[in-house]
Amino acid sequence: MREKWQKQMPLMAHIMDHPQSQELEMISKIIDQNATICQHILQDLNEGKAEPKRSGANGMSADQVLRCAVVKTLFNFSYEGLAFHIVDSRSLRWFCRIGMADEGYQKSALNRNIKAISDQTWELINRELLGYANQEKIEKGRTVRTDCTCVESNVHEPSDSTLLWDAIRVLIRLILRLRDSFDIEVPGFCNHTRRAKRRMMAVMNAKNKKQRKAAYVDLLKMADNVLGYSRTALEKIEVSTIDPASFPMYESIKNYTELLEKVIGQTKRRIMLGETVPAQEKVLSIFEPHTDIIIKDRRNTFYGHKICLTGGASNLILDCVIASGNPADTSLAIPMLDRQKEIYGRYPLKACFDGGFASKDNLKQAKSREIKDVCFAKKRGLEETEMCRSEHVYHRLRNFRAGIESGISWLKRCMGLTRCTWKGWDSFKSYVWSSIVAANLLTLARHRLRLNE
Numbered sequence: 001m002r003e004k005w006q007k008q009m010p011l012m013a014h015i016m017d018h019p020q021s022q023e024l025e026m027i028s029k030i031i032d033q034n035a036t037i038c039q040h041i042l043q044d045l046n047e048g049k050a051e052p053k054r055s056g057a058n059g060m061s062a063d064q065v066l067r068c069a070v071v072k073t074l075f076n077f078s079y080e081g082l083a084f085h086i087v088d089s090r091s092l093r094w095f096c097r098i099g100m101a102d103e104g105y106q107k108s109a110l111n112r113n114i115k116a117i118s119d120q121t122w123e124l125i126n127r128e129l130l131g132y133a134n135q136e137k138i139e140k141g142r143t144v145r146t147d148c149t150c151v152e153s154n155v156h157e158p159s160d161s162t163l164l165w166d167a168i169r170v171l172i173r174l175i176l177r178l179r180d181s182f183d184i185e186v187p188g189f190c191n192h193t194r195r196a197k198r199r200m201m202a203v204m205n206a207k208n209k210k211q212r213k214a215a216y217v218d219l220l221k222m223a224d225n226v227l228g229y230s231r232t233a234l235e236k237i238e239v240s241t242i243d244p245a246s247f248p249m250y251e252s253i254k255n256y257t258e259l260l261e262k263v264i265g266q267t268k269r270r271i272m273l274g275e276t277v278p279a280q281e282k283v284l285s286i287f288e289p290h291t292d293i294i295i296k297d298r299r300n301t302f303y304g305h306k307i308c309l310t311g312g313a314s315n316l317i318l319d320c321v322i323a324s325g326n327p328a329d330t331s332l333a334i335p336m337l338d339r340q341k342e343i344y345g346r347y348p349l350k351a352c353f354d355g356g357f358a359s360k361d362n363l364k365q366a367k368s369r370e371i372k373d374v375c376f377a378k379k380r381g382l383e384e385t386e387m388c389r390s391e392h393v394y395h396r397l398r399n400f401r402a403g404i405e406s407g408i409s410w411l412k413r414c415m416g417l418t419r420c421t422w423k424g425w426d427s428f429k430s431y432v433w434s435s436i437v438a439a440n441l442l443t444l445a446r447h448r449l450r451l452n453e
Helices: 019-033 036-046 062-074 079-088 090-095 107-115 119-135 160-182 193-205 209-239 244-272 333-344 360-368 391-401 403-414 425-452
Strands: 143-152 292-296 300-312 317-322 350-353 373-376
Touching: 019 062, 019 090, 019 119, 019 425, 036 062, 036 119, 062 079, 062 090, 062 107, 062 425, 079 090, 079 107, 107 425, 119 317, 119 333, 119 425, 143 333, 143 391, 143 403, 160 193, 160 209, 160 244, 193 209, 209 244, 300 333, 300 403, 317 333, 317 425, 333 360, 350 391, 360 373, 373 391, 391 403, 403 425
Parallel strands: 143 350, 350 373
Antiparallel strands: 143 300, 292 300, 300 317
């Protein structure tokens, strides 16, 4: 018989009996057993803030911020989806420590708090998890494998015409907002948005070099005009006594003006003068100017950043280096080994690398660090017995190295490491490290569950 009134629900729902829920429960236990993790996050959340008042809303705790960040990565939620699912799902509500009487948090609060965690804090959290894994005898860091991959920035494929168009439309939009919001007029201002878009499309659809160059000439003329408008707008803001709310707009106009100046320069060098612009001098995006060109295997070109990962026998990611530029793999082998000593206080006994890391100097330096077996997937003039104690050990390590490929694939497919959707260089690093921490928490939880069976 049905009850007329629904019985009162408990303040905290119980977690469901489901494999994914069991993994969340084990992750929760691991977080609770490493309480100092939340202390690091609390420092980031309180940075630059005065002593909180005793009255009013308390906001999100450091523990809740960490748990929400882990859920976002594990289930590949957007912030809007995260705000919905953590109150809609009984298991996620329990995991994120949100009681049944609580309404949850808006996407803006989730975004602000999760993005407040710095990449240095995420790295500290990962090292504490490695200490926990060592204590639980899950990963001791005795045998390591290293490889590199690329994480793309959230940009479209760059070309000079699209970069000019992006800068023109953004600066014109800011100048129009400056006029409407703060009543600052730019003498001689003309809205070139529609014409610039037509010229950008003409460049893309040109049938020959003559047509393309003619379209570029007109597009560059408009870019020079917009650059002049922007400089005038900056001068107007400097001499005017207006609302301080215009200062952020001043910084935005200044930033995009500098980027447009660089894009105009590289376009004139390449199109008008026929020069080859070095990769390190190019602007690849006005929205993500930190983006690098990564050419992999002389075939595929990516726009993002190269990251170097070190994994262990337990499939945990032991270390990560997010490189600026496109350094050669050979220059990263020894620094990655030295970082292992920072983490564990000693070098590993065995280390294996992809073929791109191979060199006689790297082998010599690795052996001088008392690493018994150093395996490069491609020999590149090195003998197997030079690298390892025997051919059998070499082949075992070479097969073991292949496991880092599957680990990278898993990070890309399931942890969102294919493309970074956060804006800015600092946020890019935080995004990468947050994905690694979430992946390591899930790996530790699965190890613990298997041990408990």
